[in-house]
Amino acid sequence: MITAIKGTQDILPADVGRWQRVERVARSVCERYGYAEIRTPVIEREELFAKGTGETTDIVQKEMYAFTDKGGERVTLRPEATPSMVRAFVQHALEQELPFAKLYSLGPMFRYERPQKGRYRQFHQLDVEAFGVTDPALDGEVIEMAATFVAELGIEAVELVINSVGCAECRPGFSAALLEALGEQVDSLCGDCRRRAKTNPLRIFDCKVPADQPIIEALPRTEDYLCEPCRTHFDAVKQHLDAYGLLYRVSHRLVRGLDYYTRTTFEVLGSALGTQNAMLGGGRYDQLVKQLGGPDRPGIGFAAGLERLALALPGEAAGTAPVDAFVVAFGNASWPAARLLARDLRHAGLRVLIDYEDRSSKSQMKRANRSGARRVLLLGEDELANNQVTVKEMETGQQQTVARDQVTATLLQVARTD
């Protein structure tokens, strides 16, 4: 048997309803906040993520589906969307085209990781990016929008966490301060932390090893090392969130694993997701556009994991649309007329099923029942002779005969009241 490859999954008809709901709400929220949809390729030059996401990140170092194509290009399936969005923004000079460069996109991402609950090799994200505005009012609006998105999905028991990781001015000083405060204690930290100390000291705050916690809690905090502009910005962001009445927690340990973040970072955490509890995360990236060869424009955005949202979605997902009618042919002679009847109803906009292979009438009725069809249209020798169709309501079992040329109108009428 040929199976789907590790970390990819089929979304079966029974689950598609949940996905359609997530996507519908995502589009609705984005459009209302003034974002325009954009669709970028799932394959890009490897260089885009090396420069954008960052050489030191795990994503780039060990998680990319990268290969050399037949033309000798180094390419990769995208592990995240932000660099693609920035590339498209720069490549098409969208700042000139759009009144507000606010873009959103839905689609699959690829990371070569060991799958577990809420984490897959092919997963899907809603990606939201806004360019060209430094005003903390935008940070507030983006975070408020993210919270609204989750709320409109009906997902409760979530927590909004924010932080500021500083900028190119103040972060180097903070990293140095961290290392200095650590001193020789580095050697007593876990192996991951010793590695982090070398590559990106900020990420020591991600550590969950119990033995390391006392040391980590005693370390200096970002808020004590923010430069004046960053501090002012962060304070303003919090004021905007307060004004919206949003509940949030400031966590100096929210540092995130991507290199390009500056100032504001945030996540929405959910329960019932396993340990992969971030439903969405994002932040500001004021150097990224320039770094990727574009103009000096700030940016801010977030990515939401659709699998994780679908997982957290409450209630039963609505299944596929109900069948309006199931056409049953009694006796082999009535199949041609039955097929024309089905066609006419379909052309009229009704959802209609009909069987094949000359199955017995009983078998057809069983299938009609199983299909969930509201009613069955019976067509046999008697009906053919009288130019009629028998309409049977499945719920009540009541039947009535209707003239063949009145069937479509009758069905359209009753289907409206279902």
Place this chain on the structure above:
RNA sequence: GUGAGUGUAGCUCAAUGGUAGAGCGCCGGACUGUGGCUCCGGAUGUUGCGGGUUCAAUCCCCGUCACUCACCCCA
């Protein structure tokens, strides 16, 4: 890349060192042109794969693969 757990019918799961069952589902019939309920009948497994121990392995051992969960990291 690391660790743990689990692999038996389409699905959910039983069973025993002597080559497997149930429920649900599926197909047909009772009811020659009428579903659901009921009753009757039927089909489907190389017990993940390979090797070892044994007279005999689905069961015990080893390997391998797959899945799940967790670590790293992230959505």
